[in-house]
Amino acid sequence: MQIILIGFMGVGKTTIGSLLAQKLMTNFVDLDQQFIDEIGLTPGEYMSTYSEAQFREIEQKILVQQLSQIHGVISSGGGILTLPSSRQLLRASKFKVIYLASDFGVNLGRLQGDDNKRPLMTHLSASELHKLWEQRQAHYRSVAHLTIDTNGKTPKMIVEQIIKTMIKGDDKDA
């Protein structure tokens, strides 16, 4: 099973991805963690010295590597679809793309309560972040095979829903 999770910062992609991989008894890779392993800096640390464009370039290289190497579940960074070429890569891949959707307010609340500071959080006001969230919705939806509404659900519930939906062969919205 080849699955990649996409969605905005704070939606829980890493937690849900690792739980999903456990349930499916398959491999799990987190692209932000791969970045840290390869570069030796968190995305936040990297972007405080280098540009976002440089970060996106490395992030895309890591995406390409993992799409060709891993058999299992990938969790991505929230901006993975920023480059049009990355959107194209996902459309052309064999991975099932699952969009973890949530209301902006829920996302913002999680991010504010998260001490793992994200670079975009520190540079953008809440209204700029909302604009970014809106822009990204279109990208996530244009690439996703399946959209899961995560509002008010625990990671365990979301994982069960993903598995149930995939077994039933339903798609688009759950």
Ligand code: S3P
């Ligand atoms: C980013 C999200 C982060 C990380 C980087 C940029 C973004 O990942 O890749 O800081 O542009 O939304 P998470 O979505 O795991 O926070």
